[in-house]
Amino acid sequence: MSASVSAARPRMVVPSLLSAPATLFFIGLVLLPLALTVILSFNSYDYTAGIQSDLTVSNYLTVLQDEYYYSTFWRTLRLALITTVIAVVIGVPEAYILSNMRKPWRSIFLLVIIGPLLVSVVVRTFGWSMLLGKNGFVNGALAAVGIEPVQLLYTETAIVIGLAHIMLPFMVIPVWTVLQKLDPTVEAAALTLGASRFTALRRIVFPQAALGILSGSLIVFALSASSFAIPGLLGGRRLKMAATLVYDEFLIELNWPLGATIAIIVLLANLVIMLAYNRLIEQQAKRKLG
Amino acid sequence: MQRNGPVALIFHSLVVAFMLAPMVVVCLVAFTPENTLTMPWNSLSLRWFEAVFEHADFMASFWNSVRLALLSATISTFLAVPAALAITRYEFRGRDALNALFLSPLIIPHLVLGVAFLRLFSLMGATGSFAWLVATHAIVVSPYTLRLILASLTSMDRNAENAARTLGAGEWTVFCRITMPLLLPGISGGWLLAFINSFDELTMSIFVTSPSTVTLPVRMYMYASESIDPMMAAVSALMIAVATVTMIVLDRMFGLDRLLVGKG
Amino acid sequence: MSFLSVRNVSKYYGPVAAVDSFGLDVEKGEFISLLGPSGCGKTTTLQMVAGLVRPSAGTIMMGERDITHLPPPQRELGVVFQSYALFPHMTVAENVSFGLEMRKVAKAERDRRVKDILALVHLLALADRYPREMSGGQRQRVAIARALVINPPVLLLDEPLSNLDAQLREEMQFELRRIQQVVGITTIMVTHDQSEALSISDRVVVMEQGRITQVDTPYELYERPRNPFISSFVGKSNFLAATAEHHAGGATISIGNTGITFQANDRPKGKHVSVFIRPEKLRLTAPSEGQIEGTVTSRYFMGNQWLVSAKTPAGTLSVAVQNFGAPPPPIGEKVGLVWRNDDCRVLAAGAAE
Ligand SMILES: Nc1ncnc2c1ncn2[C@@H]1O[C@H](COP(=O)(O)OP(=O)(O)OP(=O)(O)O)[C@@H](O)[C@H]1O
Numbered sequence A: 001m002s003a004s005v006s007a008a009r010p011r012m013v014v015p016s017l018l019s020a021p022a023t024l025f026f027i028g029l030v031l032l033p034l035a036l037t038v039i040l041s042f043n044s045y046d047y048t049a050g051i052q053s054d055l056t057v058s059n060y061l062t063v064l065q066d067e068y069y070y071s072t073f074w075r076t077l078r079l080a081l082i083t084t085v086i087a088v089v090i091g092v093p094e095a096y097i098l099s100n101m102r103k104p105w106r107s108i109f110l111l112v113i114i115g116p117l118l119v120s121v122v123v124r125t126f127g128w129s130m131l132l133g134k135n136g137f138v139n140g141a142l143a144a145v146g147i148e149p150v151q152l153l154y155t156e157t158a159i160v161i162g163l164a165h166i167m168l169p170f171m172v173i174p175v176w177t178v179l180q181k182l183d184p185t186v187e188a189a190a191l192t193l194g195a196s197r198f199t200a201l202r203r204i205v206f207p208q209a210a211l212g213i214l215s216g217s218l219i220v221f222a223l224s225a226s227s228f229a230i231p232g233l234l235g236g237r238r239l240k241m242a243a244t245l246v247y248d249e250f251l252i253e254l255n256w257p258l259g260a261t262i263a264i265i266v267l268l269a270n271l272v273i274m275l276a277y278n279r280l281i282e283q284q285a286k287r288k289l290g
Numbered sequence B: 001m002q003r004n005g006p007v008a009l010i011f012h013s014l015v016v017a018f019m020l021a022p023m024v025v026v027c028l029v030a031f032t033p034e035n036t037l038t039m040p041w042n043s044l045s046l047r048w049f050e051a052v053f054e055h056a057d058f059m060a061s062f063w064n065s066v067r068l069a070l071l072s073a074t075i076s077t078f079l080a081v082p083a084a085l086a087i088t089r090y091e092f093r094g095r096d097a098l099n100a101l102f103l104s105p106l107i108i109p110h111l112v113l114g115v116a117f118l119r120l121f122s123l124m125g126a127t128g129s130f131a132w133l134v135a136t137h138a139i140v141v142s143p144y145t146l147r148l149i150l151a152s153l154t155s156m157d158r159n160a161e162n163a164a165r166t167l168g169a170g171e172w173t174v175f176c177r178i179t180m181p182l183l184l185p186g187i188s189g190g191w192l193l194a195f196i197n198s199f200d201e202l203t204m205s206i207f208v209t210s211p212s213t214v215t216l217p218v219r220m221y222m223y224a225s226e227s228i229d230p231m232m233a234a235v236s237a238l239m240i241a242v243a244t245v246t247m248i249v250l251d252r253m254f255g256l257d258r259l260l261v262g263k264g
Numbered sequence C: 001m002s003f004l005s006v007r008n009v010s011k012y013y014g015p016v017a018a019v020d021s022f023g024l025d026v027e028k029g030e031f032i033s034l035l036g037p038s039g040c041g042k043t044t045t046l047q048m049v050a051g052l053v054r055p056s057a058g059t060i061m062m063g064e065r066d067i068t069h070l071p072p073p074q075r076e077l078g079v080v081f082q083s084y085a086l087f088p089h090m091t092v093a094e095n096v097s098f099g100l101e102m103r104k105v106a107k108a109e110r111d112r113r114v115k116d117i118l119a120l121v122h123l124l125a126l127a128d129r130y131p132r133e134m135s136g137g138q139r140q141r142v143a144i145a146r147a148l149v150i151n152p153p154v155l156l157l158d159e160p161l162s163n164l165d166a167q168l169r170e171e172m173q174f175e176l177r178r179i180q181q182v183v184g185i186t187t188i189m190v191t192h193d194q195s196e197a198l199s200i201s202d203r204v205v206v207m208e209q210g211r212i213t214q215v216d217t218p219y220e221l222y223e224r225p226r227n228p229f230i231s232s233f234v235g236k237s238n239f240l241a242a243t244a245e246h247h248a249g250g251a252t253i254s255i256g257n258t259g260i261t262f263q264a265n266d267r268p269k270g271k272h273v274s275v276f277i278r279p280e281k282l283r284l285t286a287p288s289e290g291q292i293e294g295t296v297t298s299r300y301f302m303g304n305q306w307l308v309s310a311k312t313p314a315g316t317l318s319v320a321v322q323n324f325g326a327p328p329p330p331i332g333e334k335v336g337l338v339w340r341n342d343d344c345r346v347l348a349a350g351a352a353e
């Protein structure tokens, strides 16, 4: 309704000046290092002479052909997927339960569920390593009811438990947001039309929450697949995931080109998922309009 | 609105227990008088908290992290305010691209950023520099400040600024007396969120810190993967305490849900 | 030389003219209303005068001074925005004193003037409140006080009353007029409410699609609207299709298939014309005594009056009947309708010049 005076000024100059510091900063510290990393992934590495300045795809071939690497990728995908499924199975009903709660409880428990986001991942992972360790509290509880202690720490199960714990808020938040916007009387209307509670959920609430679930799954999957602290502390020395693999290549093996290759593959996978997700959203939007 | 049935409430209790379990355990174990990670069933002791404060490396890392978070949150705010003004107040070519660039650290895994920074700094000969560490953190936390400032700019009444103009205020006065005060909640919320994210950042930092610039999360990660004694639990308990206080402050000031969920 | 003069000002957004060749001379102390439907360019016009929108063409003069390209801080006009645009982080007193601070008025003098103006708008007791702690009507008075305190030569108001409920709105209309007359300030007010424009302005400017279609005193505007649009936008009107035969002294008008003819002083263009007459200028009588006969089809009680519709050979006519004596005839009754031919306006059919 009101065009301001500033809009009448030269079109490009002011916004360019305003955004210049941030733009330079981001070009220098996001685009440039990413480009350097892409280049690095095409350099070869010599264990005596270090990084060569040639261009080769040998790193990519190594990663795709060597069983050690592709099995790690496979594990990364598998665990990220399992974590996503668990996050959906726990997070969606939990978000629904939260949104059905009465006034003070709703915000209190929302804080309980998403508040842990403010606690360092290292702290929470350390907590799980204490719970899951050989002499940890889970095994203690099992022993108390007469069950043999089981090896939990340094297994994929431990990683998935830790990931699920870290990721749950990221699933609850988007679903809860969508549920907040739903008209609660719609579900009630379905019930008055003779739908059972379950049918009302399945036919009315769930389809509307689908977008939130989708976006939550995406975040959970992406963050799980590139998580570092959890496989590092709960997976031990042998069970690697993509991030710990990169860490080893860079800081232990010192084979930077190979590490860069893995990192670039992680990045590409991430971008592909994001693009696919945007597609999906667009299609959903189109269907709703058309 | 439907009521939750008993099954729902049992499920909910289990989820809450699952979310709180590791943190509760950490806080309890921190008070153990023993030398191992055991529950303080018999007596409570503060010895491990004392040990933390006497542990030079932990304290150094703690102050490193505090300085780092203060600086990077502040720098990101100074970058984000003008950028947000440009994005919301002007139509210009490349605006969407710029917006995407500024929010890109949310999409690029921190692992990849860490690797990329390490490569850049090794070529520059800047590995281990605290100043460049600050810069990397400013990048990583900028999306949080930017998002909150963008949100408060778009919801702001532009006519308040126009009114000040008609009352005789020049552009600079309008900015200082009207725009900034109205942006302040968004800025402080964004700053706090940036501070926390910088303070807790591990995955990227582990690639770009050197022994002299090690941050608290990196120090804790190293410590936890080598030795497991109750001092780690004490540090963790302290961090949980800090996070709890921050959470309550943030929730009172802005509503945690709004802050963490962002607008839309 | 008039006090404020807007000459041929236009504003284009792309190829579309939001305001097209707007010209208006305002005298000192005058209260002008800009009246028109939504999107006709009222706000744009006002903001061009305020300096918040840059005109594409034309000039704006304050006395001898060309202010067309002057930035808003130098114009020193008082502006009240549609949403009030109070500064939410300042108290009422701080809001009002802002403009004085910008003028570097000394603290003591500032306090005195803020106090005086808040007394004028009856808000002295609320000086330390924040805008969010006040009602719509109180906020509006703060906005007016804030604009007035700098002693601007001209006060610009953009739909200042549109957010208020009907009762408060009526009160505030007269309050606004009172303040304007006490201060003697030249005022331009935007509104899309015709009764508001009629009740408090010296002159009303009617706009349609970016153009001025009529500038007149409220009485003239109501009695002699320039085109059918204005006559229906300002008050209620009956329209009758008619034909005109032009001659030297005026025109002979015959109202379609009724046989009624009369002499008109208006000189509408063309043969096909519209005759319009206000409902309150019609009177109901016994069936045989009227100029035309009809049947009552509806009857609404409005409190101070009745609105009766009667079906006649000339079409359905609305008649306003004062609530005085017995109620008007019920539905289905035959009635006669009487009017004075002088009260009829004749306009070219459908013409919006
Ligand atoms: N910044 C802009 N860009 C493009 N078109 C605009 C802009 N501002 C206004 N317009 C157009 O100009 C025309 C006049 O707008 P204006 O705001 O002056 O209307 P108005 O008479 O104040 O209406 P209302 O009674 O609804 O406030 C409208 O058609 C509007 O769409």
Ligand SMILES: [Mg+2]
Residues within 6 Å of the ligand: C042, C043, C044
């Ligand atoms: Mg308007």
